[in-house]
Amino acid sequence: MKLKLTGVHHLTAVTAQASENVRFYTRTLGMRLIKKTVNQDDVRAYHLFYGDGMATPGSDLTFFDWPTMPRERRGGQSITRTGLRVTGADALAWWTERFDEFGVQHGEMTERDGRLVLDLEDFEGQRLSLVDDGGLGEGAPWLDSPVPAHYQIRGLGPITMTVAHLAPTAALLTQAMGMEEARVYPNPEAPQHTVHVFAMEGEGPAAELHVAVRPDLPRARLGAGGVHHVAFRVPTAAEHSAWDVHLRRLGVQTSGVIDRYYFRSIYFREPNGVLFELATDGPGFTVDEPLAHLGERLSLPPFLEPHRAEIEAQLKPLVFDRP
Secondary structure: OOOOOEEEEEEOOOOOOOOHHHHHHHHHOOOOOEEEEEOOOEEEEEEEEEEEEOOOOOOEEEEOOOOOEEEOEEEOOOOEEEEEOOOHHHHHHHHHHHHHOOOOEEEEOEHHHHOOOOOEOOOOOOOOEEOOOOOOOOOOOOOOOOOOHHOOOOOOEEEEEEOOOOOHHHHHHHHHHEEEEEEEEEOOEEEEEEEEEEEEEOHHHOOOOOOOOOOOOOOOOOOOOEEEEEEEEOHHHHHHHHHHHHHHHHOOOOOOOOOOOOEEEEEEEEEOOOEEEOOOOOEEEOOOOHHHHHHEEEOOOOOOOOHHHHHHHHHOOOOOOOO
């Protein structure tokens, strides 16, 4: 069996303000709240999933809600920017006007690694970029979005991580995870340093991990506005189990296969300390809710359902206007 990763599956970040988070990502960015659940390892915290209209794997930007957590301390050995795919220069121009109207902090439209991009930050300083994907990669519009279908966010990619030392990370990515080092470009935040692009089996930015090398930065501290981990796509459960065997044979310490109900997961840290996950495309978010009603109620996996009353009692209600 040939093992391959087919792109970014999801990215999980941290918020300390869940209601405002929902407002920003659904109302301002026009993404769909596709699952409202809890962190399965900390059921006192919401786990919120945003995606495209069909909850396509690779469109999921997710957040743990930890209200008491301070802001992230920026630095290296962390994921430092999340790409959100749109198509065309006209889309980026439309978003520039929208961000001005909504008071969203953003940069200028520019070219990076051969693509047009527009950098922005959410209300907690989460670093995002809208990236022209040239129409490559999956993406399904959400009909109820406040953003016109032509301009909507289609999915994730590329994801940028920043490390002090490239060689050990590159060895894991290429020798253990099957990625290919495709090219290098100057770091826009520090042109004396470089960013290395590692490509997976999929198409365009949806299947890229960018590794910025910054030995000059202190280690980041996780907090609100920061990123917890990034997950990569594995097509089938059989391949997923084989990945765990493969990684362990190479001496990578993994969590083993964990059933997250909506997908199966394997967690491990790359040599600079960034947390990676391998996640299956299925069974998906419609396993417990119909597609038309995703995200409308608190969803719990079967092993947590008997504790619903206790879990709901300790969660602060989300207050936001649906699009």
